[in-house]
Amino acid sequence: MTATSITELSDINVPDSELVARATALVPLVREFAAQGSEARRVAPEVVAALEDAGLFRMLVPKRHGGMGASLRTAVEVTQEIARGDGSTGWVTTLMMVGTGFASTFSEQAQEEVFGNNPLVKVAGTFSPGSKSERVEGGYLVSGRWPYSSGSFAADWATLGVLLDGDDPMALALIPAEAWTIEPTWFVAGMKGTGSDTIVVQDHFVPDHRVQRLSNMLSSNFLSPYKDDRMANVAFNAVAAAILIAPQIGLARHALEITLAKLPGKPVAYSMYSNAKDSPTHQLAVAKAASNLHMSELLLNRMCLDIDTAADAGEQLDLPTRARIRNDTGVIAELVGQAIDALMTANGAGSFAEANVLNQIWRDSEIAARHAFVTPEIGKEAYGRVLMGLEPTINL
Numbered sequence: 001m002t003a004t005s006i007t008e009l010s011d012i013n014v015p016d017s018e019l020v021a022r023a024t025a026l027v028p029l030v031r032e033f034a035a036q037g038s039e040a041r042r043v044a045p046e047v048v049a050a051l052e053d054a055g056l057f058r059m060l061v062p063k064r065h066g067g068m069g070a071s072l073r074t075a076v077e078v079t080q081e082i083a084r085g086d087g088s089t090g091w092v093t094t095l096m097m098v099g100t101g102f103a104s105t106f107s108e109q110a111q112e113e114v115f116g117n118n119p120l121v122k123v124a125g126t127f128s129p130g131s132k133s134e135r136v137e138g139g140y141l142v143s144g145r146w147p148y149s150s151g152s153f154a155a156d157w158a159t160l161g162v163l164l165d166g167d168d169p170m171a172l173a174l175i176p177a178e179a180w181t182i183e184p185t186w187f188v189a190g191m192k193g194t195g196s197d198t199i200v201v202q203d204h205f206v207p208d209h210r211v212q213r214l215s216n217m218l219s220s221n222f223l224s225p226y227k228d229d230r231m232a233n234v235a236f237n238a239v240a241a242a243i244l245i246a247p248q249i250g251l252a253r254h255a256l257e258i259t260l261a262k263l264p265g266k267p268v269a270y271s272m273y274s275n276a277k278d279s280p281t282h283q284l285a286v287a288k289a290a291s292n293l294h295m296s297e298l299l300l301n302r303m304c305l306d307i308d309t310a311a312d313a314g315e316q317l318d319l320p321t322r323a324r325i326r327n328d329t330g331v332i333a334e335l336v337g338q339a340i341d342a343l344m345t346a347n348g349a350g351s352f353a354e355a356n357v358l359n360q361i362w363r364d365s366e367i368a369a370r371h372a373f374v375t376p377e378i379g380k381e382a383y384g385r386v387l388m389g390l391e392p393t394i395n396l
Contacts, residue, residue: 083250
């Protein structure tokens with residue numbers, strides 16, 4: 001590897017400090033409205049407006065549409081910072097960020113309809129197919145219910161899974177917000193403010209140019225004619241996995257931040273230690289949590305480096321790399337879960353009080369870790385099969 005290529009590689013893997021600083025500056029506001037967002041089951045309008053003004057929903061949108069054209073490395077660091085403020089807000093930010101970014105991979109006509117009249121457009125979505133996709137002249141008549149549609153309360157469009165005719169039926173369709181209603185179904189223990197309710201569509205016409213076969217998206221064969229865009233070259237599933245795990249790291253950062261601020265001077269009940277900082281048990285717990293967090297950050301940074309490097313070179317990730325990325329997504333979830341558990345124990349039973357922010361962090365992390373793209377065992381199985389020379393049982 002030449003010195004020049006080393007420099008180029010380094011640039012790809014260094015987040016844009018100015019964009020990350022925008023996210024960091026919003027953390028106090030995000031925390032101020034976090035409880036209100038959980039109560040209302042959706043991120044507060046004041047926070048959504050601030051995220052929009054900072055351009056965070058447009059991180060992955062090409063600059064030709066008024067976006068930031070950021071690397072995935074920058075996008076995940078921005079997401080981690082927002083999630084350090086509040087898990088639900090970080091989750092909505094990352095889902096809207098990736099949904100809006102992938103809208104720029106549809107046909108040129110679809111892109112013009114989505115971005116042309118509204119440079120601040122926000123796109124939500126879910127991949128699960130609806131109940132009806134009837135072929136009609138010029139497109140499809142679509143109906144169905146799409147649960148877990150995070151951020152739909154603030155979205156202008158959504159990419160929703162549909163089933164088409166033929167041997168390759170799975171596709172994503174761009175559908176405007178005026179075509180759907182939202183059914184309140186998201187009543188959960190954590191990530192309460194994500195508004196991950198159910199989108200309901202009844203007999204909406206989707207023209208052909210707003211439909212994209214999922215198999216083509218998985219192979220980075222997007223409909224966009226702008227092949228120089230980073231988003232037109234990324235590995236779809238790999239990006240979806242990496243972006244979903246970023247809020248977990250932000251949650252762990254927040255838990256460690258709270259612990260280091262409050263735990264050192266706290267007495268350890270029923271012990272000789274008047275300060276927890278003098279207790280080896282608590283020293284080990286904090287070290288374990290911090291180490292797990294650092295390992296998680298390193299794994300995610302490697303995932304981003306692989307994805308960004310391949311996208312910028314216009315190359316496909318090979319199967320072993322895609323399998324490793326899916327595996328590492330689950331490994332990060334495990335590492336973060338263990339880190340937060342250790343900090344909860346170190347801080348004591350009071351951590352689980354409803355008024356304690358650590359309780360919210362713990363519940364948010366537990367919910368986020370159950371996303372289907374994150375499940376550790378499925379990722380390990382896929383990676384193990386590929387390493388052993390077998391085909392994976394999931395679509396990578």
